[in-house]
Amino acid sequence: MAIFLSAHGYDPGPTQRPLIAGALSGVIATVPAVAILHLFGSLGVEASILRISELITIAAGVPLMALAGAVYGYVFGRAANDVRGGWLFGMAFGFALWAGGAVMVLPLASGGQTPAGEAAIGLILSLVAWGAALGAVHPFIHRPLHESIESAAKRSEVGPSAAASKNGHGPRRDLTSPREFP
Amino acid sequence: MLRIVAYRKAILAGAGGALVWEAVLRTLMLLGFHSFDIVRELGTLALPDGTAAEWWPAGIAAHAAVGAIWALFYAYFFWARFDWPPALQGLAFAALPAALAALLIYPQLRLMHMRQDVTQLDWRMFLTGLEQTRLGGLLLGHALFGLTVGAIYTHPVGYPATRKCSTPPNSRRPPNYNGTRVPADGRFIFATGIECSYPTTEHGRWRRDEMAATGHYRRWREDFELAREVGVTHIRYGPPLHLIFTGPGQYDWQWSDEPLQELERFGPEPIIDLCHFGVPTWLENFQNPEIADALAEYAGAFAKRYPWVRFYTPVNEMYVCARMSALDGRWNEELCDEGAFVRAVVNLASASIHMTSTILAARPDAVLINSESSEFYQPCCPDDDIQQTAKFENERRFLPLDLIYSHDVSPHMRDHLREQGVDDEQFAWFMASKPPRRTVLGLDYYEWNERLVSGDRRARALGELFGWYVIASQYWERYRRTLMHTETNRADAGDASRWLWRQWHNVQLLRSTGVPIIGFTWYSLTDQIDWNRGIEKPLGIIDPVGLFDLNRDPREVGLSYKHLIDAHRDRAGYRDCKAVKEVIG
Numbered sequence: 198m199a200i201f202l203s204a205h206g207y208d209p210g211p212t213q214r215p216l217i218a219g220a221l222s223g224v225i226a227t228v229p230a231v232a233i234l235h236l237f238g239s240l241g242v243e244a245s246i247l248r249i250s251e252l253i254t255i256a257a258g259v260p261l262m263a264l265a266g267a268v269y270g271y272v273f274g275r276a277a278n279d280v281r282g283g284w285l286f287g288m289a290f291g292f293a294l295w296a297g298g299a300v301m302v303l304p305l306a307s308g309g310q311t312p313a314g315e316a317a318i319g320l321i322l323s324l325v326a327w328g329a330a331l332g333a334v335h336p337f338i339h340r341p342l343h344e345s346i347e348s349a350a351k352r353s354e355v356g357p358s359a360a361a362s363k364n365g366h367g368p369r370r371d372l373t374s375p376r377e378f379p
Numbered sequence: 380m381l382r383i384v385a386y387r388k389a390i391l392a393g394a395g396g397a398l399v400w401e402a403v404l405r406t407l408m409l410l411g412f413h414s415f416d417i418v419r420e421l422g423t424l425a426l427p428d429g430t431a432a433e434w435w436p437a438g439i440a441a442h443a444a445v446g447a448i449w450a451l452f453y454a455y456f457f458w459a460r461f462d463w464p465p466a467l468q469g470l471a472f473a474a475l476p477a478a479l480a481a482l483l484i485y486p487q488l489r490l491m492h493m494r495q496d497v498t499q500l501d502w503r504m505f506l507t508g509l510e511q512t513r514l515g516g517l518l519l520g521h522a523l524f525g526l527t528v529g530a531i532y533t534h535p536v537g538y539p540a541t542r543k544c545s546t547p548p549n550s551r552r553p554p555n556y557n558g559t560r561v562p563a564d565g566r567f568i569f570a571t572g573i574e575c576s577y578p579t580t581e582h583g584r585w586r587r588d589e590m591a592a593t594g595h596y597r598r599w600r601e602d603f604e605l606a607r608e609v610g611v612t613h614i615r616y617g618p619p620l621h622l623i624f625t626g627p628g629q630y631d632w633q634w635s636d637e638p639l640q641e642l643e644r645f646g647p648e649p650i651i652d653l654c655h656f657g658v659p660t661w662l663e664n665f666q667n668p669e670i671a672d673a674l675a676e677y678a679g680a681f682a683k684r685y686p687w688v689r690f691y692t693p694v695n696e697m698y699v700c701a702r703m704s705a706l707d708g709r710w711n712e713e714l715c716d717e718g719a720f721v722r723a724v725v726n727l728a729s730a731s732i733h734m735t736s737t738i739l740a741a742r743p744d745a746v747l748i749n750s751e752s753s754e755f756y757q758p759c760c761p762d763d764d765i766q767q768t769a770k771f772e773n774e775r776r777f778l779p780l781d782l783i784y785s786h787d788v789s790p791h792m793r794d795h796l797r798e799q800g801v802d803d804e805q806f807a808w809f810m811a812s813k814p815p816r817r818t819v820l821g822l823d824y825y826e827w828n829e830r831l832v833s834g835d836r837r838a839r840a841l842g843e844l845f846g847w848y849v850i851a852s853q854y855w856e857r858y859r860r861t862l863m864h865t866e867t868n869r870a871d872a873g874d875a876s877r878w879l880w881r882q883w884h885n886v887q888l889l890r891s892t893g894v895p896i897i898g899f900t901w902y903s904l905t906d907q908i909d910w911n912r913g914i915e916k917p918l919g920i921i922d923p924v925g926l927f928d929l930n931r932d933p934r935e936v937g938l939s940y941k942h943l944i945d946a947h948r949d950r951a952g953y954r955d956c957k958a959v960k961e962v963i964g
Contacts, residue, residue, distance in 0.1 A: 208873075210932045242496045276381050278930040285451050296483055309500045313493040318424060321487070336930070346608055346933055350941035357946075359939055360880035 208274050212349045215270035215277065218339035222331050223266015225338070226287075227259055230327035237319020239312060246307045265294060266331055270339075278339055283332035291328020295321050383592055383908055383919035383929075384454040385535040392531035393450025394443040396469075396524035401439055404520050414516025417480075418442055420488050427492070449476050450528045458532060459918040469529020470522060477521035481514060535919035536908055540579050540586040540660045543622065547633050548596045560646030561612065562689070565963065567956040568863065568898025569944045570650065571606055571926060572615030573599075574907045577657040578703070578710035580915060583664065586657075587917065590619060592908040593929060599638045605927055606647050606904055609937060610944040613690065615750075615865070615900065616642070617652030621659045624677045632684060643687055650690040650748055653678050653734060656700050657711065664712040665704050666722055671729040679737030682745070689963075690746045692865075693734035696823065697727040697779035699752045709915045721799035728782035732812050739815060746962055747814075750821030750865040751780055753850045755829045757841060762834070769832045777857060780820070782809040784858050817962055819897060820858055821865030822851050824882065847885040852894075861895040861962055866902035868924035870911060875924070875936035883943060895958035901940050905929055 209215040234240040244254040269290050270277055276286055299320050304311045312320050349355075401418055408414050422438025423429065429437075457472045490498065574589045590596055606614050618635035625631050642649045654674055662670050678693060694700070701723035704711040712719065731749065738745050754776040758769035774792050781788050787810065788796070796806065824847040827840035847864065855862060864886050869878035879901060890896050905925040909918050921929060926937035947953045 210928070211935045211938055212933055238496065246497060275928055275930065275932060278932055279381070280930070281386070282381065282384065282451075282455055285448070285455065288448070289452065300483065300487065304500045310497055311490065311500045313490045313495050313498040315491075316496045317487065317491045317493075343932075346938065346941060349933070350938040350945065352938070352942075355876055355935060355938040356942050357880055359876035360884060361877070 209271070210275055210278075211352075211355070212344040212346065213275070213278070213339060214342045214344070215274060215339070216267045217270075218335060218342050219266040219268065219270020219277070219331075220263040221266070222335040222338045223262045223264070223269065223327075224259060225334050226266070226327045226330035227255075227262045229330050230262070230323040231255060231258075233323040233326055234319055237315050237322070239316040239319030239323065242312045242316035243303075243320070246303065246310045246312065262327065265290075266335075269331060270335065277332070278336045280336045283336050284329045285332065287328040287330070287332020287335070288325055289328065291324045291326070291331065294328065295324040299324065381455050382458070382921065383536050384451065385532070385919075386451070388535065389450045389454040389532055390447040392528040393447035393453075395446075395531055396450065396527035397439070397443040397446035399527045400446075400520040400523045401442065403523055404516055407516070412516065413512045415485070415513040415520070417517075417520065420492075421445075424488070424491055427494075446524060446528075449524075450532060453528055454532055454535065458535070459916075459920060464529075465533045466526050466529040469525040469527070469532070471525070472529070473521040473525025476524075477518055480517055480521065485517070534585065534917045536592040537580075537585050537587045537917045538591075540584055546591060546596050547622075548599050548635075548638055560643060560648055562648060565955050565960040566612060566948065567953040567959060568613045568900075569611050569940075569948065570613040570615060570647075570865075570898055570900040571609065571611045571904045571940075572650075572652075572866070572900065572902045573602060573617070574903040574905070574910075575617030575619065575652060575655050576914060577619055577621050577655060578914065579657060579660070579664070580710060580713075580917070582713055583660070583711070585917060586621065586660075587909075587914050588619065588621075589908060589914070590617075592919070593905050595905075598931065600641060601931055602904055603638070603641055603645065603647070605931060607645065609926060609941045610948070611647050611940075612948075613650055613898065614642070614647045614904070615652055615692070615902065616649040617655040617695070618681075620654055620677065621657055624659050624673075626659075626661055627673065627676070630677075630680055630684075635685075639685055639688070643685075648690065649688060650692060651681070651685075651688055652692045652695050652750075653681060654693065654730065655695045656703070665701065665726050666712050666714075666719060668722075668726055668729075670726055671733045674730040675733035675737045678734035679741055682738045682741035686742060689742065689744065690748060691734075691738050692748050692750050692821065693738070694727050694731045695750050696752050697724065697731065697783075698754070698776055701727055701779065703913065709913055718799045721796060721801060724779050724782065725801060725805070728779050728809065731779075731783050732809075735815060735818075744817065744963075746817045746819060748819045748821045748863055748865065749780070749783060750823055751854075752776075753822040753824050753828055753847065753854060755845065755850050755853070756838065757829065757831050757844060759831050759833045765832050765834065765836065768836055772832070772838070777854075780854075780858065783812075784814050784818075784820075784860065785810045785812060786858060814860075818860060819863050819962060820854060820860040821863045822847070822854055823866035823902070824850065824864070825867060826869065826878075843881070847882060848888050851885075851889055855889075855894050861897060861958055862889075863896065863898040863900070865898075865900050867900065868902055869936070870922060870924060872923040872934055872936070875934065876939040879936050879939050879943065895961065897956065897959045897962055901926060901936065905931070 240251050244251045273286055277283060404414050418435060418438035421441040422434030425437045426434045453472050461468060573595055574593060576589045577587060579586050595602055622634045623631055658670055662673055701720055703709045705714045705719035705723040708715040735747055756769040756772040758765045774789060826842050829841040829844045830838035831841045833839055851862060867882045869875040883899060886896060886899050903925055905927050906929050907922045907924055909920055910922040925934060926940055927933050
């Protein structure tokens with residue numbers, strides 16, 4: 198997926214601030230996630246497995262989700278700004294976090310204890326919902342954080358010196374467009 | 380944005396895949412096959428004590444929703460990555476959800492079905508997995524799902540040629556009174572364009588519509604604002620001929636009225652592309668000799684409706700259009716025939732001349748910019764056949780321009796035209812129709828415009844061998860007409876800024892030799908769709924060549940272009956450009 202993203206020029210845009218936009222979106226997305234955790238009783242179960250209070254679980258979760266959001270903004274780059282597809286990319290990211298975090302790391306950190314029953318359902322739903330919310334809000338968070346075109350266009354690297362190759366080796370892509378004569 | 384995704388189609392494909400899975404597996408289970416029952420697993424999560432009549436609807440609804448999400452994922456990340464039959468692509472993709480289901484979801488479902496909140500994890504749950512028959516059902520179900528999704532999800536962009544596009548220009552964005560149109564006043568032209576190609580493919584059955592695919596019909600107001608923000612003075616703009624010109628004497632101007640009203644008030648100044656690689660379905664294709672009169676009628680009607688428009692491109696890239704349609708067999712008539720190519724060239728050139736006349740009848744001081752692809756063929760080696768092929772191609776590239784500019788061709792080319800059915804009377808008509816004074820030769824240039832004729836007589840893209848300066852000089856020497864650089868871009872977004880500045884230096888160098896050049900263009904404002912494959916197949920793959928991506932976020936080249944314009948527009952020689960003044964004066 199990462200190759201696919203970079204191959205099409207989906208690196209974060211030159212005026213974009215992907216880390217801060219992702220982190221803010223990640224924090225905002227914890228609201229529905231915590232609500233689902235609470236609804237299914239997963240929050241209490243998680244806290245008991247980790248042997249900490251629910252409040253501390255939430256307090257520890259928010260910066261983690263901010264970090265995860267920043268990673269999302271960085272990895273998905275331009276794609277994260279897509280209003281139509283953002284929720285889906287975020288949902289996929291949330292699912293990956295569930296598979297890596299809740300399924301793998303949590304049992305390892307707690308000596309093999311893991312949520313089951315409704316708590317387990319709440320856990321997957323909350324992370325998928327977190328991802329969907331992250332992806333859905335990111336395009337709207339990132340817009341006001343953009344650097345203006347006016348100021349970004351004054352940077353020296355986009356000026357005449359750009360005519361020289363960045364790495365001294367010319368174009369990066371091979372040209373293949375054979376055409377056969379009749 | 381990663382791909383252009385047809386949401387409804389993907390959701391239908393995913394839900395359809397889930398239903399096919401259920402229909403086949405349920406039948407097998409009723410016949411006694413012991414299978415993994417995903418609908419029951421999901422249904423009983425919601426209703427653990429429910430009867431079959433209760434859990435089945437919940438289970439199938441959940442499975443259809445999951446299927447739709449997977450199908451959207453397929454559409455964004457997997458579709459068209461391989462040049463395989465669609466159903467096979469879906470089948471290959473299904474390996475991913477199948478592996479996740481077997482290794483991750485199935486053990487987790489067992490945890491979720493427990494009637495306790497916490498359990499001590501037994502790692503054997505992951506290792507033992509499914510028993511063989513249940514695993515067989517799961518794999519069969521995913522295979523059916525993948526085949527169904529693959530078979531249904533095709534053609535994410537475009538629409539049947541006989542059906543009308545259902546989304547007329549409708550910007551929800553309120554007007555932003557930022558800017559004023561500055562009519563041509565002698566300034567050097569810094570332009571961009573809205574990509575607007577609309578050829579048909581699949582033997583006339585499928586209509587490509589780049590303005591629809593790039594979201595311009597929804598976001599036109601935003602697009603114009605972005606163009607103003609970059610600082611361009613002009614915008615190449617092609618209202619959709621196939622949607623406006625609905626029949627002889629019949630026009631549906633809702634496709635152009637509002638956007639042109641906005642351009643008239645706030646700019647940038649439009650250079651109107653009247654025919655861009657396609658014709659309305661009722662005119663069939665470029666083999667039809669009636670297109671000349673029909674398009675002339677359209678051009679006249681357009682010029683009368685928008686009398687303030689001064690810059691026109693009657694027919695865009697006639698050589699490319701004829702080549703792709705009648706020689707390479709990719710668009711419209713989809714022929715691979717020399718005679719068909721010549722017919723298309725003659726019809727297009729004739730259309731261009733007639734359109735010019737009707738435009739000038741309505742707007743006598745109109746400026747006609749004949750945009751054409753600047754091409755060059757380099758023979759690879761001294762082999763006579765290869766030398767002859769390159770020589771012929773290097774003459775054929777000029778053919779449409781020779782006809783509209785009344786430039787005589789070589790005896791060899793004249794014989795060739797005669798063999799392909801262009802009689803002396805028809806040829807004489809072209810040679811007698813002198814082009815108007817305010818005519819500009821627009822030259823487009825891309826990294827594939829210079830080609831190597833290799834030993835197997837195939838043409839391979841050479842990249843920038845001699846560059847626009849040399850190629851444009853050849854066109855200048857032949858026609859001695861005022862020039863404009865009318866298109867360029869770079870498929871590698873990371874190299875686009877470098878390309879932009881290098882093209883600009885080519886333009887400056889040619890100007891410095893005294894060649895009258897009125898403008899420069901980065902094409903286009905936003906990324907394009909499927910141009911990396913000549914828009915031959917409706918795949919929805921984004922070509923990242925725009926000043927902005929399809930989210931309308933700037934690319935680096937967008938910043939570079941603004942930098943370039945800001946640095947030059949008020950300088951002597953650009954603020955008052957002699958070549959522009961001569962053309963508009």
